[in-house]
Every structure is written in C-alpha cells, then in structure tokens.
Amino acid sequence: MVKVYYDDSVKEDTLKGKKIAVIGYGSQGHAHAQNLRDNGHDVIIGIRAGKSADNAKADQFDVFSVAEASKQADVVMVLLPDENQGTIYEAEIKDNLEAGNSLVFAHGFNIHYDVIKPAADVDVFLVAPKGPGHLVRRTFVEGSAVPCLFAVYQDATGEATQNALSYAKGVGGTRAGVIETTFKEETETDLFGEQAVLCGGTTHLVQAGFETLVEAGYQPELAYFEVLHELKLIVDLMYEGGMEKMRNSISNTAEYGDYVSGPRVVTSDVKAHMKDVLTDIQNGNFAKGFIDDNNNGFKEFHRMRAEQKGHQITEVGNKLRDMMPFIDQNK
Ligand SMILES: NC(=O)C1=CN([C@@H]2O[C@H](COP(=O)(O)OP(=O)(O)OC[C@H]3O[C@@H](n4cnc5c(N)ncnc54)[C@H](OP(=O)(O)O)[C@@H]3O)[C@@H](O)[C@H]2O)C=CC1
Ligand SMILES: CC[C@](O)(C(C)=O)C(=O)O
Numbered sequence: 001m002v003k004v005y006y007d008d009s010v011k012e013d014t015l016k017g018k019k020i021a022v023i024g025y026g027s028q029g030h031a032h033a034q035n036l037r038d039n040g041h042d043v044i045i046g047i048r049a050g051k052s053a054d055n056a057k058a059d060q061f062d063v064f065s066v067a068e069a070s071k072q073a074d075v076v077m078v079l080l081p082d083e084n085q086g087t088i089y090e091a092e093i094k095d096n097l098e099a100g101n102s103l104v105f106a107h108g109f110n111i112h113y114d115v116i117k118p119a120a121d122v123d124v125f126l127v128a129p130k131g132p133g134h135l136v137r138r139t140f141v142e143g144s145a146v147p148c149l150f151a152v153y154q155d156a157t158g159e160a161t162q163n164a165l166s167y168a169k170g171v172g173g174t175r176a177g178v179i180e181t182t183f184k185e186e187t188e189t190d191l192f193g194e195q196a197v198l199c200g201g202t203t204h205l206v207q208a209g210f211e212t213l214v215e216a217g218y219q220p221e222l223a224y225f226e227v228l229h230e231l232k233l234i235v236d237l238m239y240e241g242g243m244e245k246m247r248n249s250i251s252n253t254a255e256y257g258d259y260v261s262g263p264r265v266v267t268s269d270v271k272a273h274m275k276d277v278l279t280d281i282q283n284g285n286f287a288k289g290f291i292d293d294n295n296n297g298f299k300e301f302h303r304m305r306a307e308q309k310g311h312q313i314t315e316v317g318n319k320l321r322d323m324m325p326f327i328d329q330n331k
C-alpha cells in the first residue's frame with residue numbers, strides 16, 4: 001500500500017527560515033509563491049521584466065533577476081516553461097547554486113530527458129501539484145488543496161526527502177495527500193495524463209461530440225451546452241464521489257446508455273492508440289518533437305493553436321459564457 005503523506009506526517013518543517021526563490025510567476029509560480037508565503041516561508045521571485053514581474057510586485061513580493069534570486073536563495077524552484085528551462089538554467093541558475101542548495105522542479109521533464117544536468121553537490125527534487133496552478137492557489141485560499149507528488153533525484157545533503165516534504169506542505173499539498181514517486185514516473189505519467197485523457201483526450205472527445213451533433217443539423221448552442229458545459233457538472237460529481245456518485249445522480253436511461261454506448265466510442269482501438277502515445281513518451285519521441293519544434297520557433301505549435309482557436313465551438317462558447325455572469329472567466 002502506497003504511503004500518503006498528510007500535514008501530520010510532516011513533523012519537521014525543514015525549509016522554515018530558508019530562503020526560497022520561485023523562478024517564474026506564471027500559473028504554478030504565483031500559486032507556489034503565495035501559498036508558501038501564507039504558510040510562513042521566506043519567498044523571493046526570480047523573473048525577467050514584464051507582465052509576470054509586474055504581477056509579482058503587485059502581490060508585494062521582492063522581485064529580482066533569475067540570476068540574482070538564484071544566488072540569494074537556499075532553495076531554487078524552477079517554474080519556467082519546460083521548453084525554456086534548459087537555456088535559462090545554463091545562463092542564469094547553474095553558476096549561482098552553492099553546494100547544499102536545493103534545485104527543485106514541479107515537473108521532471110528536463111531532468112528525465114537529460115536537458116538539465118545538475119552539479120553533484122546540490123539536492124534535486126520535485127514537488128508536482130496534480131492540478132493547474134490557478135487551482136493550486138484557489139483551493140488553498142478556500143481551505144482545501146490539490147494533491148502533490150514528490151521525488152528525490154539527488155540527495156547531496158541527506159535532507160532532500162525532508163525538504164521536499166516541507167515544500168509540499170508549504171504549497172498546501174499535504175492537506176490533500178502527497179505521494180512519493182520518481183522523476184521518470186512523474187514525467188511519463190504526467191505527460192500521458194495530459195495528452196491522452198485530461199487535455200488532449202477530453203478536448204478532442206468534446207469537439208467530436210459537438211461536430212457530430214452540429215453536422216447532423218442540431219443547433220450549435222445546444223450542442224455546446226450538451227457536450228462541454230455539462231461536462232463540468234458531470235466531472236464535479238466524479239470528483240466528489242467517483243463514477244459511482246455520478247452514475248447514481250444521472251437517470252437510469254443515461255446510465256444504461258453509458259454502459260451500452262461508451263465502449264462503442266472508446267473502443268479497444270482507443271486504448272491501443274493510448275499505448276502508442278505512452279510509447280512515444282517513454283522512448284523520448286514526444287520530448288524530441290516538442291524540443292525540436294521549440295528550436296524551430298514553435299511553428300507547428302502555433303499553427304495547431306491557431307487552428308483550434310478557429311473551431312466553431314470557441315465562438316459559440318464565448319457567446320454563451322458572456323450570458324452567464326456567474327462564470328468568472330478571469331478567475
Ligand atoms: N501549468 C500548470 O498548472 C502546471 C505546470 N507544471 C510545471 O510547472 C512549470 C511551470 O509551468 P507553468 O506554470 O505552466 O508556466 P507558465 O508559462 O504559466 O509561466 C512561466 C513563467 O516563466 C516566466 N518566464 C518565461 N521565460 C522567462 C525567461 N526567459 N526569464 C525569466 N522568466 C521567464 C514567465 O514570465 P513572462 O510573463 O515574462 O513570460 C512566467 O512567469 C513547468 O515545469 C510545468 O510543466 C506542473 C504542474 C501543473
Ligand atoms: C494537466 C496538465 C498539467 O500536467 C497539469 C495542470 O497538471 C500541465 O502540465 O499543465
């Protein structure tokens with residue numbers, strides 16, 4: 001049985017009194033920095049000039065360049081885009097780490113795929129929230145939390161595990177549960193989850209459902225409510241009580257249709273394709289494609305982003321959400 005760490009399991013808050021530099025103030029950065037500070041940690045921000053830096057200053061943080069923050073800190077948490085971490089680490093972080101410092105990540109990508117090769121005298125660990133950064137902050141403020149994973153890649157001081165747990169507690173993760181993993185397992189499962197189910201799988205399932213209804217002559221607005229808006233309400237029930245609670249709340253008609261038609265849509269072919277996706281993650285093909293495209297100015301990424309934005313579901317959704325003031329699109 002896996003050990004799950006909760007607040008009570010982390011007796012030694014070893015990072016209290018140490019200086020933590022959060023590098024980057026985007027989705028994860030703003031949440032880690034604010035949650036850690038609210039839990040009594042000493043946090044500074046390392047960031048370039050621009051919107052994120054302005055946000056960090058507006059949130060009353062001391063803001064420095066990436067190099068200066070890395071130099072001042074005992075713990076350097078790298079919350080930059082994965083595709084830029086290698087370059088910024090070489091230019092601004094590497095030479096500012098001292099023996100015994102901690103180099104920390106929220107995703108194992110750059111260590112696992114050998115982009116960043118840290119010096120042997122620093123601790124290297126990850127604390128990876130299993131949820132979007134804005135929800136890491138929102139749930140923390142509401143009194144709950146997003147669960148986290150932690151993993152130790154390199155333990156130079158002998159204190160890396162305790163420090164990782166102290167960090168996980170600082171961002172609120174131990175309120176919900178924190179599980180130990182490895183950089184390999186975190187990287188591969190996170191990439192698989194976001195590609196096959198959480199993001200890629202879900203968006204393309206929703207779009208296919210929307211297109212099927214619209215192409216059959218049904219109203220696009222109705223199709224949006226049916227396959228996108230209501231998805232949240234269904235997933236909320238699964239979040240609260242698993243598939244059982246959701247199936248208990250829907251009609252018998254819907255539950256019967258779930259069993260009869262679900263497997264007609266998500267066929268054994270789909271699982272075979274999922275296995276292909278996992279293989280490309282495990283053998284490094286996905287990482288190579290992502291890194292190569294970034295080196296090529298992200299041409300393919302920007303083409304796909306523009307194509308998706310042009311889909312009819314975007315326009316219909318924007319119009320319908322504008323009519324629902326209780327949905328705060330800027331939250
Ligand atoms: N998004 C998420 O919810 C999750 C992310 N992660 C991981 O967390 C890490 C951060 O991802 P995420 O929060 O999405 O990243 P974001 O893109 O939201 O934020 C990146 C931050 O890095 C800053 N930045 C970019 N380039 C530079 C630079 N050259 N110098 C200094 N600062 C720079 C950006 O500032 P600017 O405004 O100036 O561009 C921004 O503040 C990644 O490893 C990711 O895999 C893990 C779990 C979930
Ligand atoms: C699901 C996407 C994610 O892995 C996350 C929010 O956990 C990410 O990389 O943003």
Ligand SMILES: [Mg+2]
Nearest residue numbers: 129130131190
């Ligand atoms: Mg994730």
Ligand SMILES: [Mg+2]
Nearest residue numbers: 107190191194
């Ligand atoms: Mg991810």
